[in-house]
Amino acid sequence: MRKGGVLIGFFLLFSLLIGVSQDSQKTYLLKGAGVSLPNNSEDEFPIPLSCMNKITFEVRVTNTVKDCVATELSLGATEIKHGLNYPTKINSQLMVRFAAARAAAEKDGQRIYIASGFRTLERQKYLFATAVKKYGSEAEAAKWVAPPYVSHHPWGLAIDVNYPDEPIGAGWLEINGAKFGLCRVYENEWWHFEPVIAPGGTCPPLLADATLTSQLQPAPVK
Numbered sequence: 001m002r003k004g005g006v007l008i009g010f011f012l013l014f015s016l017l018i019g020v021s022q023d024s025q026k027t028y029l030l031k032g033a034g035v036s037l038p039n040n041s042e043d044e045f046p047i048p049l050s051c052m053n054k055i056t057f058e059v060r061v062t063n064t065v066k067d068c069v070a071t072e073l074s075l076g077a078t079e080i081k082h083g084l085n086y087p088t089k090i091n092s093q094l095m096v097r098f099a100a101a102r103a104a105a106e107k108d109g110q111r112i113y114i115a116s117g118f119r120t121l122e123r124q125k126y127l128f129a130t131a132v133k134k135y136g137s138e139a140e141a142a143k144w145v146a147p148p149y150v151s152h153h154p155w156g157l158a159i160d161v162n163y164p165d166e167p168i169g170a171g172w173l174e175i176n177g178a179k180f181g182l183c184r185v186y187e188n189e190w191w192h193f194e195p196v197i198a199p200g201g202t203c204p205p206l207l208a209d210a211t212l213t214s215q216l217q218p219a220p221v222k
């Protein structure tokens with residue numbers, strides 16, 4: 001009985017050793033074939049993340065694994081998307097992006113300010129109705145004022161900068177905004193900016209006007 005037990009023990013140990021050597025051989029072969037083995041891909045391909053110093057407003061690029069530190073505010077690592085429900089104020093991360101951009105503009109001797117940011121759906125309806133009266137039809141009005149359910153102002157995700165009388169500062173933002181994830185969106189609205197890209201990304205080509213908004217992002221749910 002005892003001898004049998006020892007034999008079984010040896011057999012198990014032997015199987016284990018064979019198993020291990022097969023595994024290490026497999027690993028070796030995979031490596032030799034240039035196949036990358038599963039590991040923590042976030043460590044290997046970190047997603048850039050921009051952080052603004054709360055005091056100096058300087059932007060530092062780190063990554064989503066390391067994250068921003070306590071003395072910083074995050075500009076985010078992607079475009080800013082709206083949630084399921086309409087908010088009651090402007091998106092706070094959009095404000096961080098704008099604060100960082102404003103500080104950088106100041107260093108360049110330019111002034112940027114938000115002339116109009118968050119609007120309630122009611123306000124946007126009123127503005128659109130006024131535009132319909134002014135331009136004679138909904139189709140024509142939509143080129144100048146986005147219809148209520150199309151506009152990103154009620155989502156807190158659009159800002160009108162330096163409107164109507166300071167286009168030079170807005171031009172600075174058009175040139176430099178991508179670093180902060182802010183883009184001009186329409187050819188006919190030099191003042192209208194949205195956080196449609198990750199900070200440090202590339203802004204998409206301008207759309208002719210607000211009637212083409214659905215091509216920029218999925219249309220907001222009603």
Ligand SMILES: [Zn+2]
Pocket residue numbers: 153158159160191192193
């Ligand atoms: Zn606007």
